[in-house]
Amino acid sequence: MFKPLETPPSDEQLSFTFDGKPVAATRGMSVAGALFQSSTDAIRNTPVSGSARGPFCMMGACYDCLVQIDGVTVQACQIPVTDGLVVSRVPNTHKGAE
Amino acid sequence: MMQSQFDIVVVGAGPAGMSAAVEAAKHGATVCLLDEQQRAGGQIYRNVAQTTPAQAKILGKDYLAGGRLVQELGQSAVDHRAGVTVWNVGEDGAVTYSRNEQAGQVRGQHVIIANGATERxxxxxxxxxxxxxxxxxxxxxxxxxxxxxxxxxxxxxxxxxxxxxxxxxxxxxxxxxxxxxxxxxxxxxxxxxxxxxxxxxxxxxxxxxxxxxxxxxxxxxxxxxxxxxxxxxxxxxxxxxxxxxxxxxxxxxxxxxxxGVVPNTQISRSLKLDHRFDDIQRCFHPVTDALGQSSHPLFSIAGDGAGIGGAKVAAISGRLAALNALASIGKIDAGLRDTQAAGLIRSRQSELSIRPFLDVLYTPPEEVFAPADDTIICRCEEVRAGDIRKFAAMGCDGPNRTKVFGRCGMGPCQGRNCGLTVTEILAAEHKRTQNEVGAFRIRAPLKPVTLSELSALSDTIHQDKTQ
Missing domain, CATH: 3.50.50.60 (FAD/NAD(P)-binding domain)
Known part of the structure; x- marks a missing residue:
């Protein structure tokens, strides 16, 4: 899917969690970028059909990369990763969801 | 307390916004530059001031050239507010934004909209x-x-x-x-x-x-x-x-x-500025004169947001919009504006000479404008091309009515991803021009805001008024 251009220096390496699972990132990366790096492209389900969605435009225009941080729904491509950040999926509100 | 009154407010720190802000400050105007990203550059020069040697090698000279504008901005007196999301631009020149759950508002005597392009x-x-x-x-x-x-x-x-x-x-x-x-x-x-x-x-x-x-x-x-x-x-x-x-x-x-890319018209639409459909670039452009003056005296538009020309053209039109703004608020006289603008307009013309060739050679195929019935066109509400055709047969005659018929364009992206397609499908179904069909009406908030941001804003404005 994605590979890093270069190996980041160790003091630039960060870690955060997505739905409780640890994700590695480099300082300067957005949450969406870091998720892509960890081969996570499907990050939510649409409310209408429940189908999988992931980041699309990476510039804050499409709203497909929605996640939750501190209970607030935000665009994962607009949030720089900070060490220890806790990110979760937006609740799947599709009628067919368990 | 942060300053909230400025001569000129610029929205967007890409090539157009950066050069507009720097040019205006050079002439002694107080300038506030608002941008959604953490660092100046826009999408084209994104992160240019922080590139590693490996990135520089891959991204190339044209990209690195943007570093000079970022540097000039850093050395200028411009009040650059990074990481802010503008969600309302008022007809009185008040621009409202949020940053880290806090809301803020600045007011310009003139506002330059430099919010660039989005992918078609x-x-x-x-x-x-x-x-x-x-x-x-x-x-x-x-x-x-x-x-x-x-x-x-x-x-x-x-x-x-x-x-x-x-x-x-x-x-x-x-x-x-x-x-x-x-x-x-x-x-x-x-x-x-x-x-x-x-x-x-x-x-x-x-x-x-x-x-x-x-x-x-x-x-x-x-x-x-x-x-x-x-x-x-x-x-x-x-x-x-x-x-x-x-x-x-x-x-x-x-x-x-x-x-290709198309102008981001969310702000210009929300202000109900005049727009025209460009048949060659196949998208709507806000109507501007050579200096970027829009149909409303308080607003200029610079860069790809006024029509696609690329980064160099955007930087030139940013300076032109600054001259227009400076003259309109009396910071420079019309004579100086016109002498300085003449050379800029000439160099923009020469930068634009390749454009008609590219626009025609790489015009999108018809299947982009007339997708098959079962293709999703509104990503947020999962409305399909066939739904819009059905709405049209039921009497839906304009983009705004597709919202009522089937929520098209009502999701969080507010029509950014379906607006042009809806216009094209309705135009084809009703055998009318894209101008006659029109586009989605855009209303504030331009981006979703939380209630806590709204309440923080009322506190800010209250403090401003009691000072």
């Missing part, structure tokens, strides 16, 4: 699958995330497609294929514009060099491709298409779409 929506079957991103998104990830898309299949047409492909190649991740939609007929129609384009022969040579590089690296290119679709259930798995009279299927988990 490319509604094809499967374009909502995870793993399908825009070509611009792949470039953004090289610039600011330091990540390279692997085994990508690039789909569409236009110069950016080749630029991104060669950048991926340079980064050691050769694309699996380019699936291009331009046809021989596009080339024939573009030829009359070739002599105009020759004036900018350096750009033409650069374009040719991209193609030679891709050929040498043996990256397969399919042209005049049609019936393009992405296969997959929870992720992209393959791109299928017809080209050269044959059906093709290329496996990949990474599809990069591109059919």
């Amino acid at each position: 929506p490319v509604p094809i079957p499967g374009w909502t699958l995870p793993g399908v991103i825009t070509a611009g998104a792949a470039q953004i990830m090289m610039k600011s995330d330091g990540l390279v898309a692997q085994n990508a299949v690039l789909v569409g047409s236009g110069p950016l497609l080749y630029l991104v492909a060669t950048q991926l190649l340079a980064a050691g991740a050769p694309p699996k294929a380019l699936v291009e939609t331009q046809t021989r007929r596009n080339l024939m129609s573009a030829l009359p514009h070739f002599f105009g384009a020759v004036k900018d022969w350096k750009q033409l040579v650069k374009g040719m060099r991209f193609l030679v590089t891709l050929k040498r690296a043996k990256v397969p290119r399919y042209t005049a491709a049609s019936e393009i679709a992405v296969e997959g259930t929870d992720h992209a798995q393959a791109v299928t298409f017809r080209a050269g009279g044959k059906d093709h299927r290329i496996e990949t988990d990474m599809v990069l779409l591109h059919q």
Whole structure:
């Protein structure tokens, strides 16, 4: 899917969690970028059909990369990763969801 | 307390916004520059001041050239507020934004809108699958995330497609294929514009060099491709298409779409400024004069947000908009404005000489404007092209009514991804022009805001008034 251009220096390496699972990132990366790096492209389900969605435009225009941080729904491509950040999926509100 | 009254407020810190802000400050105006990103540069020069040597090598000279503007901005007296999301621009010049859950408001005697372009929506079957991103998104990830898309299949047409492909190649991740939609007929129609384009022969040579590089690296290119679709259930798995009279299927988990960029008109629409459909660029442009003055005296528009011209043109039009703004608030007189503008207008004209050739050569194929009935066009509400045609048959005569008929354009992206397609489908169904059909009405908040941001705003405004 994605590979890093270069190996980041160790003091630039960060870690955060997505739905409780640890994700590695480099300082300067957005949450969406870091998720892509960890081969996570499907990050939510649409409310209408429940189908999988992931980041699309990476510039804050499409709203497909929605996640939750501190209970607030935000665009994962607009949030720089900070060490220890806790990110979760937006609740799947599709009628067919368990 | 942060300053809230300025001579000029600029929205967007890409090439247009940066040069507008710097030019205005140079003439002694107080300037506030608001931008959504953490650092100035826009999408084109994104992260340019922080590039590592590896990034610099891959992204190239044209990208690094943006560093000078960022530097000039840093040395100027401009009040640059980074990481702020503008969600309302009032007719009185008040611009409201939020940053880290806090709301703020600044007011300009004149406002320059420099909010750039977005990728044209490319509604094809499967374009909502995870793993399908825009070509611009792949470039953004090289610039600011330091990540390279692997085994990508690039789909569409236009110069950016080749630029991104060669950048991926340079980064050691050769694309699996380019699936291009331009046809021989596009080339024939573009030829009359070739002599105009020759004036900018350096750009033409650069374009040719991209193609030679891709050929040498043996990256397969399919042209005049049609019936393009992405296969997959929870992720992209393959791109299928017809080209050269044959059906093709290329496996990949990474599809990069591109059919050119279009002006971001969210702010200009929300202000109900005049817009016109441009038949060649096939999108709406806000109506402006040569200096960027819009149909409302308080607002100028600079850069790709006024019509697609690229980064160099945007930087020039930013300076022109600054001169326009400075003269309109009496900071400079009309004579100085016109002398300084004349040379800038000439150099913009010469930078634009390649544009008609490119616009015609890489015009999107009809299937982008008339997707098959079961193709999703509104990504947020999952409305399909056939739904819009059904609404049209039921009497839906304008984009705003598609919201009532079936929630199209009512999701969080507020029509950014479906607006143009809705206009095109309704125009085709009712046999009217895109101008007659019009576009979605856009209302504040331009981006979703939380209630706590709203209440923080009322506190800020209250403090302002009691001071």
